[in-house]
Amino acid sequence: MSNSLDGKVALVTGGGGGIGRETAKVLVDHGARVVVADLSxxxxxxxxxxxxxxxAVAFVRADVTDLASMQHVVQAAVDRYGRLDIAHNNAGIELTGPDLADVTVEQFDKVIAVNLTGVFISMKAEIPQMLAQGGGSIxxxxSSLGQAAIAHQxxxxxxxHGVIGLTRAxxxxxxxxxxxxxxxxxxxxxxxxxxxxxxxxPGFKDALLTKHPIGRLGTPHDIAEMVAWLGSDAAAFATGSQFAVDGGYLAI
Ligand code: NAD
Structure with a gap:
């Protein structure tokens, strides 16, 4: 099975950010046409x-917390490129700082809305198109923090953790x-x-380095190549799984 993405159409949410931007580029480099979706x-x-x-690449402004907005992105991919084969649901936000009891309900809800409900909404928008054309790869x-925890997050x-459950379901x-x-x-x-x-x-990065046995932080390219492989026919038997690209973070 080939890992070429020739003829495939992809969508990347959070495609304006570090990981999403590089993923969109690598998907194009591997032969896909790509719709980049981002709030910004x-x-x-x-x-x-x-x-x-x-x-080979187009931008559509989108909010993953809004179903109509994500349906619009999927439609834009179909209108422009005729189909949707690969969806990288990647938009996300961070909240670091307060211990759990000091996190406000609004702060908690906001992170869940983008990082978890946003993935649900994205898949809800993408799956009908993939079903209609006979398949796809999502x-x-x-994150490593889908299988482990650190303080203040x-x-x-x-x-x-929810994204992993949703993926398996x-x-x-x-x-x-x-x-x-x-x-x-x-x-x-x-x-x-x-x-x-x-x-x-300050010092956050150095502290995190100690959690990566490989001795460096990752690059967006490290992640993008995994996404490209999972999107390709070479990954035909891979489903319902978690692919850590983490320099050994989860091995400790
Ligand atoms: P980033 O901040 O560089 O990019 C995130 C992008 O998502 C931004 O362009 C932002 O505009 C967009 N976005 C935010 N809310 C949105 C919304 N409601 N609708 C559409 N787009 C929205 O972050 P990144 O580091 O590239 O992270 C991408 C993903 O990878 C996130 O899900 C993040 O949690 C995850 N992740 C990042 C790291 C890391 O170390 N950077 C580690 C593990 C997981």
Missing amino acids: EDAGNGTLEYIDGGD INTA SAYVTSK AAVEYSDKGIRVNAVLPGVIQTPMIDALEETY
């Missing part, structure tokens, strides 16, 4: 500039209909999200 118009347009892929971005940890329901559903679990990846945390908590 500037970030999305930045991805178009970064990829410089001409007609890759949800969880209760909402985030909860949301990422969807795989059980749809794998026999040609839709494979998997989760990618990045370790700490050098992105704007991490830069923002380092600014708030």
Whole structure:
């Protein structure tokens, strides 16, 4: 089975951010045509500039917490490229700081709304199109923190554990209909999200380095190549699983 993405159409949410931007580029490099979806118009347009892929890539502004918005993105992919084969549900936000008892209900709900309900909404919008065309591959971005916890991130940890559950549930329901559903679990990846945390908590990055036996933080490219493989026919027997790309984080 080939790992080429020639002829495939992909959608990447959070495609304006660190991991999503690089994933969109790698998918284009492997032959796919890609719709980049992001809440931020500037970030999305930045991805178009970064990829410089001409007609092979398009940006659609979208909010993963809004079903109508995600249905619009899927329709845009079909209108522009005729189908939807690969969906990388990757948009996410961070909340680091308060211990659990000091996290407000609003803060908790917001993280869950984007990171977990957003993945549910995205799949709810994508699956009907994939069923109609006979299959597809969905890759949800969880995290090492979908299988482990660290302090001060209760909402985030909860949301990422939930993404793994949602991924498994969807795989059980749809794998026999040609839709494979998997989760990618990045370790700490050098992105704007991490830069923002380092600014708030100086020393954050060095502390996290000790959790990566491989001796470095990840790059968006490390994650993008896994997403491209999971989206390809080479991964035809992979579904309902969690693919850690984490420099050994979960091995400790
Ligand atoms: P990032 O902040 O660089 O990118 C996230 C993108 O999501 C941004 O462009 C943002 O505009 C977009 N976004 C936020 N809310 C949205 C919404 N409601 N609708 C649509 N788009 C929205 O972050 P990143 O590091 O690239 O993270 C991408 C994913 O990877 C997230 O799910 C994150 O939790 C996960 N992750 C990141 C790391 C890491 O170390 N960076 C580690 C594990 C998992």
